Amino acid sequence: MQSMARHLQVVALVLLVLLDAAAAGTTTASSSTVVAGMVFCDQCKDGARGLFDYPLYGARVAIQCGGGDSPLTVRECNTNWFGGFSVRMEGTPEMNRCTARVVQATGHCGAATPTAPRELTLAFRMLGLALYTVPPLLSQPLRAMDFCPAPPVALAPSSSSSPLAPPPVSPPLPPLWRRRPRRLPPIWTPTLPKPEPPVETTTTPPPPPPQGSACTFDKWAEIGLHGCNWKVVTPNTTVAMAFGPAAAQRYGSEMTLREALEGRGDMYRTLLREATAALLNAYYNAPAAGFLYPTTASVIDHMNGALLGSPERVLLEGARFRRANSGGGRITKIPCDLTPCT
Incomplete structure (x- = not known):
């Protein structure tokens, strides 16, 4: 299913590239390079695209090359209503070592620092057109939304890191003729304790369900x-x-x-x-x-x-x-x- 979704996303990006080229009055016969992708609002701050994430409109995306602490920004663009972006450049430069990242988001997903940049991948190269795609870019709010599921609690490691010691070995029993005869223990009559009166326990009723509100x-x-x-x-x-x-x-x-x-x-x-x-x-x-x-x-x-x-x-x-x-x-x-x- 993930592979099929990936292929559908590439097909959608190809259509987006062709529509942008037609709107600009150009054809695929000219040598050009296009970088395309999508931006989502990571509402649950889990670092992956999930059920509650939606395409982010108006986010600013930068294409950067060179690596290091201060990479060179070669192009910038904004996402459309469907969260997609497309950057077209003349010629066919090598973009395998370039990245795309969100530099400015919108709404409550633009309050926190954007996530790390994602590397570009060459989707295809034909008829003078090179298409590079990027995995979905994520922008996160300051805190996860209230409707997000709670993260799993990690179990604490055991305090004892040393391996278990082997059980002690008991010494072998002496031969039967050297054993001492066993003496029977004295007869012991237990004294039964007096029964205590039963203690009355009161059960606490469960808390009432939360009271809802519905207003016109x-x-x-x-x-x-x-x-x-x-x-x-x-x-x-x-x-x-x-x-x-x-x-x-x-x-x-x-x-x-x-x-x-x-x-x-x-x-x-x-x-x-x-x-x-x-x-x-x-x-x-x-x-x-x-x-x-x-x-x-x-x-x-x-x-x-x-x-x-x-x-x-x-x-x-x-x-x-x-x-x-x-x-x-x-x-x-x-x-x-x-x-x-x-």
Whole structure:
């Protein structure tokens, strides 16, 4: 599966290179070199691309050569909406000893220091075109997100590093005729202790499950708009950053979550309004609190499925989001419990 995914990524990068060349008015007959790759936001800070990582838009990538403590930067470019980047250079220089790294990221994944550079690999060379690819580049936030799984706990090594000593060897028994006769022990009558009265033990009842909160879009606009109840995202976070490329194509790159809560009159604006309230409720609740969408990833997946589906799917997902925001939980009805901001 990893090999197939690698081949699909190379094919996608080749298509991206050809589209960029066509847009620039050039053909593959001219001698040129292209470096292509993708940048992801490593939300769990595990150093590898995982389920919760998403393509990072607007990240600044530098192509550097020379090695050492101060390599030479030959080209820089920004990633597109799908997290991809493509750098084209005239001629066919040797790029095997060059690297690519993220020098400036965006959003909460741009707060921490970017990861180490990755080496370039020659994918193919034909018709005067040399394509170099790079493994996925990762940019990390200051700390891992709350929904990430906990890392495994390493067992402490044993304090005793010396090998086990062999068991002692008992001396051989003397011959039977030299053994002394055994004396029987005296008869001993045990004294039974007096039974003690039973001790009453009280069992502590298990703690109650965490109380969840489900609030509609108007409650978030009225009580939580000042930001004291917002987690991870803010009212000024863009819809494109919160929901990804599909939402950016539908609603543009400038609309904020504050504006998304005011959507009315159109089924796609209604879907965005209810999905934004569901996303805020998922960030506000713990996974076991009983909210219908236990994680923010489930809200984003249903939102993208509706945007890429039929109009009937848009109406259905909007109704499901509205039911969850109105308190419809997995077990019982959930109240709205937002702290008024001062």
